[in-house]
Every structure is written in structure tokens, then in C-alpha cells.
Amino acid sequence: MSSARPQKGLNLISLSVTLPAELARAVETARQTWATAGSTARLWRQDASLWTNADESKWLGWLNIVDQQLAGLSRFKALAAEIAEDGFAHFVLLGMGGSSLCPEVFSITYGKQPNAPQMLVLDSTDPAQIRALRAKIDPARTLFCVSSKSGTTLEPNIYMQYFYEETRKIAGDRAGHHFIAVTDPGSKLEGVAQGLGFRRIYHGVPSIGGRYSALSDFGLIPHAAMGLDTERFLKRTQLMVEACKNGETTANPGVSLGLILGTAATQFGRDKVTLLCSPSIHDLGAWLEQLLAESTGKQGRGLIPVDREPVVAPQGYGKDRVFAYIRYGSDSDPNEAVVAALEKAGQPVIRLVLKDLYDLGQVFFQWEIATAVTGSIIGINAFNQPDVEASKVATRELTTTFEASGSLPTEQPILDQDGMKLFTDKANAAALLGSGTATSGGLIRKHLDRVKAGDYFGLLAYLPMFPEYEAALQEIRLKILQAKQVATVLGFGPRFLHSTGQAYKGGPNSGVFLQITCEEADDLAVPQQKYTFGIVKAAQARGDFQVLADRQRRALRVHLGKDIKAGLARLHDLVCAAVAH
Numbered sequence: 001m002s003s004a005r006p007q008k009g010l011n012l013i014s015l016s017v018t019l020p021a022e023l024a025r026a027v028e029t030a031r032q033t034w035a036t037a038g039s040t041a042r043l044w045r046q047d048a049s050l051w052t053n054a055d056e057s058k059w060l061g062w063l064n065i066v067d068q069q070l071a072g073l074s075r076f077k078a079l080a081a082e083i084a085e086d087g088f089a090h091f092v093l094l095g096m097g098g099s100s101l102c103p104e105v106f107s108i109t110y111g112k113q114p115n116a117p118q119m120l121v122l123d124s125t126d127p128a129q130i131r132a133l134r135a136k137i138d139p140a141r142t143l144f145c146v147s148s149k150s151g152t153t154l155e156p157n158i159y160m161q162y163f164y165e166e167t168r169k170i171a172g173d174r175a176g177h178h179f180i181a182v183t184d185p186g187s188k189l190e191g192v193a194q195g196l197g198f199r200r201i202y203h204g205v206p207s208i209g210g211r212y213s214a215l216s217d218f219g220l221i222p223h224a225a226m227g228l229d230t231e232r233f234l235k236r237t238q239l240m241v242e243a244c245k246n247g248e249t250t251a252n253p254g255v256s257l258g259l260i261l262g263t264a265a266t267q268f269g270r271d272k273v274t275l276l277c278s279p280s281i282h283d284l285g286a287w288l289e290q291l292l293a294e295s296t297g298k299q300g301r302g303l304i305p306v307d308r309e310p311v312v313a314p315q316g317y318g319k320d321r322v323f324a325y326i327r328y329g330s331d332s333d334p335n336e337a338v339v340a341a342l343e344k345a346g347q348p349v350i351r352l353v354l355k356d357l358y359d360l361g362q363v364f365f366q367w368e369i370a371t372a373v374t375g376s377i378i379g380i381n382a383f384n385q386p387d388v389e390a391s392k393v394a395t396r397e398l399t400t401t402f403e404a405s406g407s408l409p410t411e412q413p414i415l416d417q418d419g420m421k422l423f424t425d426k427a428n429a430a431a432l433l434g435s436g437t438a439t440s441g442g443l444i445r446k447h448l449d450r451v452k453a454g455d456y457f458g459l460l461a462y463l464p465m466f467p468e469y470e471a472a473l474q475e476i477r478l479k480i481l482q483a484k485q486v487a488t489v490l491g492f493g494p495r496f497l498h499s500t501g502q503a504y505k506g507g508p509n510s511g512v513f514l515q516i517t518c519e520e521a522d523d524l525a526v527p528q529q530k531y532t533f534g535i536v537k538a539a540q541a542r543g544d545f546q547v548l549a550d551r552q553r554r555a556l557r558v559h560l561g562k563d564i565k566a567g568l569a570r571l572h573d574l575v576c577a578a579v580a581h
Contacts, residue, residue: 392543
């Protein structure tokens with residue numbers, strides 16, 4: 001084992017690593033190669049040849065965004081003052097993926113600030129989840145932020161239609177006064193916002209993609225709106241920006257991290273990045289998941305981030321992982337003993353320690369640099385997301401069919417038993433349906449038997465992201481982890497479609513997926529549309545599965561009834577029986 005000294009700088013988060021000797025030597029070689037080629041300078045020059053020499057240079061606006069934001073601090077302070085003066089009780093962020101995950105991290109990490117509204121984030125088309133958020137707020141005392149880079153993303157647009165109508169019922173012609181927008185200049189959303197009389201429109205930077213937008217207005221307008229000190233946040237982040245310009249790779253926190261991740265994945269098959277975040281920053285993994293998966297998971301290559309996975313003993317893990325332990329220094333964290341045991345067992349461990357919760361911006365920028373470096377080593381364009389677009393197209397085709405005919409295309413389950421229906425495509429059905437009478441338990445067992453060493457298992461749940469359902473799914477996840485000793489991931493749809501879904505479809509074909517859908521107990525209309533939120537969610541799940549099948553992924557869909565709790569309990573029992581054979 002090789003243990004590197006922590007990288008330290010004035011008020012920088014610390015980085016230290018413990019690597020197996022062979023990996024440490026390979027990383028050192030990668031450092032020398034990177035330095036000899038002057039690659040850090042090439043990165044900052046926005047040299048597309050560092051990746052695939054395609055359009056990468058058009059997507060590197062995030063490199064200089066911190067200085068630009070510091071120069072425009074007045075608008076953040078003005079927004080915060082305006083919100084405080086109007087006495088809003090809630091600030092509701094309506095977005096998906098790159099426009100919602102960073103604000104969610106802020107909301108959960110910092111909590112409600114004194115004399116400022118509580119921030120809530122909506123990034124689900126599930127009717128029950130939308131109703132749950134609606135029940136928490138009074139639209140008359142709520143400021144809504146519609147956040148969409150392109151301005152054409154389906155989900156934020158239909159959220160806006162729903163909540164604008166709910167607000168109009170109360171505020172009448174002043175409904176627009178309760179809305180702001182963050183979008184790229186000239187987008188469709190900008191025109192709609194102007195037409196509806198939104199109180200403010202903030203612009204993103206066209207050269208910054210969604211997952212790299214945390215330090216642009218997509219992250220910082222919500223940051224300011226919830227009463228946080230955005231100037232302090234940016235000035236702390238600026239320290240990391242300067243450190244990541246250092247041509248000496250051992251003193252460059254972002255490049256160092258990227259060289260480790262890229263080398264471990266390409267030379268040692270350690271392409272599962274297991275994220276362990278201490279309690280105060282536990283939601284950070286949701287943002288990191290998108291950055292890593294959507295940036296690197298394409299052309300059959302890339303990193304698979306593993307977030308919030310139940311912890312097991314070191315011997316329960318394979319040799320296909322790198323562990324990233326991100327800790328807030330003031331936390332008392334049970335993961336500390338787990339990480340020490342992993343290091344002792346010879347697993348590669350990266351440790352990052354934040355001294356202050358305002359160091360989150362440093363984490364964002366360090367990992368953005370690291371992800372760009374990793375993409376260069378893997379040899380992919382770290383800034384596009386081709387398979388996300390494929391899912392959007394499939395969903396749009398299904399919703400268009402519904403608009404025309406009043407129903408989604410019919411589909412035939414391969415089995416209807418035990419109060420649940422099982423669906424899959426022809427290729428997966430051929431692999432799962434053998435001779436004899438099929439049972440739900442038997443098909444789930446055969447599906448799980450396809451999980452081999454080096455694979456990962458994914459639960460893709462198109463259910464409300466409620467704590468009781470997440471706990472039930474985590475129990476299922478733990479059973480798979482213990483029985484198969486492979487990495488496991490859990491995503492709630494449709495939010496993961498704009499995040500990890502890219503890697504599941506475009507990354508290494510090492511995933512075995514169990515998609516979970518349900519009957520809608522009480523659907524919800526979308527104003528101005530024929531389809532409902534439940535129809536949209538169903539179309540997204542079916543579009544998602546279609547692209548998984550098109551990419552020849554091993555996938556099975558379990559459709560539960562209206563009683564989700566009972567359905568998950570039954571599924572848990574079937575999984576337990578399947579892995580016990």
C-alpha cells in the first residue's frame with residue numbers, strides 16, 4: 001500500500017489517498033505523462049484535443065465562472081433582499097438534473113436560514129410526490145424558480161404549468177410575480193416567462209453544460225434565495241480554482257483526483273466509484289453521481305458512481321472499486337471506522353475533508369476538474385450526453401402517441417402473478433423464459449443469476465421518493481450486495497434519467513437492472529395538456545426501458561399495483577428467496 005500525504009493549502013479542503021502499490025505506481029506514471037504534455041495548461045486553454053477534439057472547447061465556460069460571479073455579486077444580494085422584504089415562506093425550485101441537484105444539496109446541507117424562505121426542490125413527475133410538495137406550501141407565500149438550461153425540458157415546463165395555475169387561483173393576474181426563471185439566453189422558457197410576467201429572469205452561460213453549472217446562476221440563484229452568503233461561498237471556492245491551475249500535478253487537487261480515478265478505471269478495472277459522505281453532507285453524493293456518470297459513461301466506457309450504498313465488511317467488496325470518503329471535519333461519523341478497515345484491507349481510498357460547510361463550492365470545482373481529467377484519460381467527450389437524449393426522444397414519442405390517441409401503446413407482460421406484472425423485451429425474455437411454467441420468483445431468480453463478478457446491480461424505481469419506499473429499496477439493495485458482492489445502485493425515476501441514466505445506457509455493459517413501476521392510485525392533471533403527470537411518468541419509464549433494451553442491457557421491469565408498500569414487501573420476499581437458493 002502507498003499512502004500519500006494530504007494536500008494542504010490555505011483554507012483548502014484536504015486530499016489524501018491510500019492506494020495499492022501497483023495502482024500508486026501507475027498513477028505516478030500518469031502524473032508524469034500529464035505533466036510532460038503540459039495538459040493542465042491545455043485544459044485551461046480549453047484545448048479540445050485533450051479529449052476527442054470534437055466540440056469540447058465550447059463547453060468549458062465553467063472554468064472561469066467563479067471570477068465572473070464574483071464580479072456580479074450585486075444581483076445575488078438584490079435577490080436575497082427582495083425575497084426577505086416580500087416575506088416569502090418557501091422558495092420552490094422546479095428543475096431536473098443539472099438544474100436541481102446542486103440546489104437540493106444546498107437545501108439539505110444548510111437547511112432553512114433565519115429570516116429567509118425554506119427551499120424545496122421538485123424533480124419528479126410522480127403525482128403523489130407533486131401533491132406532497134403542494135400540501136407543504138401556500139402559493140401566496142411562495143416564490144417558484146423554473147430552472148431549465150434549454151428551456152424545452154419537459155419536466156420543468158409541466159411543473160411550471162401546474163404551479164402557475166395553482167398560484168393563479170389565489171393571486172390572479174399577479175401570479176407571475178411569484179415566479180422567476182433561470183435559463184440560457186433566448187430560450188423558449190425566457191419567452192414564456194416574459195409573457196407570463198415573471199418577476200425576474202436570470203441567465204445561464206451557454207458554454208456551461210447542466211452538470212457543470214453548480215457555480216453558475218443555476219446553483220447560485222437558489223443559494224442566494226435561501227439566505228446564504230453567496231459572496232463568502234464564492235471567495236472560498238476561488239481558492240480551489242487557483243489551486244487547480246497549478247501545473248505541478250502533486251499540488252493540484254483536481255488534477256490529482258482525476259488522475260487517480262482515470263488510471264484506476266482504465267488500467268485496473270476499478271470503475272465503480274463508491275461515495276461515502278459524512279452525515280452533514282450526505283446529499284452531496286446525489287450531485288457527484290450525475291457529474292461522474294453523465295460525463296464519463298459513454299462509448300462503452302466510464303465510471304459508475306455508487307451513492308448511499310449500505311456498508312458491509314471489507315471482504316464483501318470486489319476489486320472493481322475506488323472509495324471516495326468525503327467528510328465534514330466536525331462530524332462524528334461511523335464511516336470513519338469503515339474507511340480505516342477498507343484501507344487496511346488494501347482497497348484504494350480517497351479522503352477529502354471539509355473544514356467548513358461553505359467549502360462545498362471547493363468540492364464542486366475540484367470534482368469538475370477531476371471529471372474533465374478522467375474523461376481525457378478514458379478518451380471520451382466529457383461534456384455530451386448522447387444516451388440521455390435517446391431517452392428523451394423515446395419518451396416524447398410515447399407522449400405524442402398519447403396526445404393523438406388518448407392512450408399509450410399496449411404492452412404485454414411476460415408474467416402476471418402475485419399482484420405484479422413482469423415486462424421485458426424479446427432478447428431478455430428469451431434469456432429468462434426457459435422450459436416449464438414461469439413464476440415471478442423464478443424469473444427474478446434467473447434475472448439475478450445473471451449478475452456476475454465485476455457487474456453492478458441497479459434498482460430503477462419510478463416511485464415517489466418517500467423515506468419509507470427508499471428504506472424498503474435499500475433493504476433489497478443490501479440483500480443483493482451481500483449475496484452477489486457486486487456494486488449496487490439505486491435511482492428514482494425520472495430524476496436519474498438526467499443523471500446516472502447516461503452511464504447505465506452508454507457506459508460499460510456491466511449493469512443488471514430491475515426497473516420498478518406502479519399503478520397510480522390518484523393521478524394528477526397537467527394544465528393545458530391531454531396527458532397527466534402519471535402518463536408522463538409511465539412514458540418516461542417505458543422510454544427508459546426501451547433504450548436499455550436497445551443498448552442490449554440485462555433488464556427486467558416489475559410493475560406493482562396501487563399499494564406500493566405491499567408490493568415492495570412482496571418484491572423483497574421474492575429477492576430474498578432468489579438469492580438464498
